[in-house]
Amino acid sequence: MRESGDALVLLLAGGIGSRLNLLVGHRAKPAVPFGGIYRIIDFSLSNVMNSGLTRVGVLTQYKPLSLMAHIGDGSAWDFTGRTRGVKILPPRTGEQDSDWYKGTADAIRQNIDFIRANPSEQVVVLSGDHIYRMDFDAMLSYHQHKRADITIGMMVVPKSEIHQFGAGIIDNENRIVDWEEKPQVPRTNLASMGIYVFDTKYLLKILERDRKESDFGMDIIPRAINEDRVYAYPFYGYWRDVGTIQSYWETNMDIIRENSGISPEEWEIHPNPEYGGRPMDRAAARFFGGSNVSSSLVSAGCVIEGTVINSVLSPGVQVKKGAVVSNSVIFEDCVLEEGAKVDLAILDKRVHVGKGAVIGKGENLTEANKAYPKHLYTGISLVGKEARIPAQVSVGRNCIVNFGYDKPDFNGQNFLADGESA
Numbered sequence: 001m002r003e004s005g006d007a008l009v010l011l012l013a014g015g016i017g018s019r020l021n022l023l024v025g026h027r028a029k030p031a032v033p034f035g036g037i038y039r040i041i042d043f044s045l046s047n048v049m050n051s052g053l054t055r056v057g058v059l060t061q062y063k064p065l066s067l068m069a070h071i072g073d074g075s076a077w078d079f080t081g082r083t084r085g086v087k088i089l090p091p092r093t094g095e096q097d098s099d100w101y102k103g104t105a106d107a108i109r110q111n112i113d114f115i116r117a118n119p120s121e122q123v124v125v126l127s128g129d130h131i132y133r134m135d136f137d138a139m140l141s142y143h144q145h146k147r148a149d150i151t152i153g154m155m156v157v158p159k160s161e162i163h164q165f166g167a168g169i170i171d172n173e174n175r176i177v178d179w180e181e182k183p184q185v186p187r188t189n190l191a192s193m194g195i196y197v198f199d200t201k202y203l204l205k206i207l208e209r210d211r212k213e214s215d216f217g218m219d220i221i222p223r224a225i226n227e228d229r230v231y232a233y234p235f236y237g238y239w240r241d242v243g244t245i246q247s248y249w250e251t252n253m254d255i256i257r258e259n260s261g262i263s264p265e266e267w268e269i270h271p272n273p274e275y276g277g278r279p280m281d282r283a284a285a286r287f288f289g290g291s292n293v294s295s296s297l298v299s300a301g302c303v304i305e306g307t308v309i310n311s312v313l314s315p316g317v318q319v320k321k322g323a324v325v326s327n328s329v330i331f332e333d334c335v336l337e338e339g340a341k342v343d344l345a346i347l348d349k350r351v352h353v354g355k356g357a358v359i360g361k362g363e364n365l366t367e368a369n370k371a372y373p374k375h376l377y378t379g380i381s382l383v384g385k386e387a388r389i390p391a392q393v394s395v396g397r398n399c400i401v402n403f404g405y406d407k408p409d410f411n412g413q414n415f416l417a418d419g420e421s422a
Helices: 018-024 041-050 065-071 104-109 112-117 136-145 159-164 200-209 216-227 245-256
Strands: 008-012 055-059 084-089 122-127 130-132 150-156 166-170 176-181 190-199 230-234 239-241 292-294 307-309 324-326 341-343 345-347 381-383
Touching: 008 041, 008 104, 008 112, 018 245, 018 381, 041 065, 041 122, 041 130, 065 084, 104 112, 104 200, 104 216, 112 200, 122 136, 122 200, 130 190, 136 150, 136 190, 136 230, 150 216, 159 190, 176 216, 176 230, 190 200, 190 230, 216 230, 239 245, 245 345, 341 345
Parallel strands: 008 055, 008 122, 055 084, 150 230, 292 307, 307 324, 324 341, 345 381
Antiparallel strands: 122 190, 130 239, 150 190, 166 176, 166 190
């Protein structure tokens, strides 16, 4: 009988995640803070830990330093010991950027030596940038029961969203009989979650068979469906790809919505308490007389004198007297001075909002950002890490204030119009 700890996990954490805009300007997408005290990758790592899997390789590439520091030696997820461990696998970069990973299969292929150095019956391939809870041990048992070569985690999504995913057509035994990669006219609503189980010998064979095949969804899976045994593993729980500003904001808001299906504490998601906001070292949040907090998550070390409504606050945020935060995600150690107002915004670390300043002013939520119309188009404004918003100015909707902004106004004016950047 297979033991779950025998499987090897390869966690893909090298994507650029460019649609997250400023949030990935100085960090890899899986290292983006989420839900107050977590990083996005904490969900995948915790799922691995909670499934009894003990050997993990994390494939990095784009701006990996903060991600590597966050993972550390893996002790936050119990990946230390004689028979367990997590290893950071940087890209085998040559002299040109073109030598970097060309796709998911190419990334795994470039780390074949790690697979061979860690003998296993199965290899589990995961993405490090999704929010969900999943029992991989159950998926491995299903894979073995089906005598599959490849098993793919799949779930039903609205057909209007299927163009973002690989889509599988299955028979009555859940065997995948056809595949469409990001179809514009879909024949199914069953989407790939980017979670795979491979028999190890089979994986090594197909990676070495045709070295021109660089991506699982585009290349490997369509061929395998025709020649080998590929099955869908149905998933019915909460799962979100937080690859856009809109989905990232909505998923944060799900944490504070009743019956949304997401509950990091109940899911036993572990952050790294020794890194970043270090919530374990912070004093309890303080709420002064006259403060008002409703439908919000307020992390340790926050000091609330003003009003917080429907928002997620990371450790160390200060909301001073008369300041109001609503419908927003605020990263650690941001300061809102007296009378400041922030609505429908995401503030990266250590942003300072001056007295009486307003971020998210006006009712026009639909005028998209001029520079990034596909990133910001629902009214959310972004403020980059360590930016300083001057006192008494206003920032409109779908605006961007870049990393480290520190000017007395916006090009001689006291406002940044809807859809503009500074």
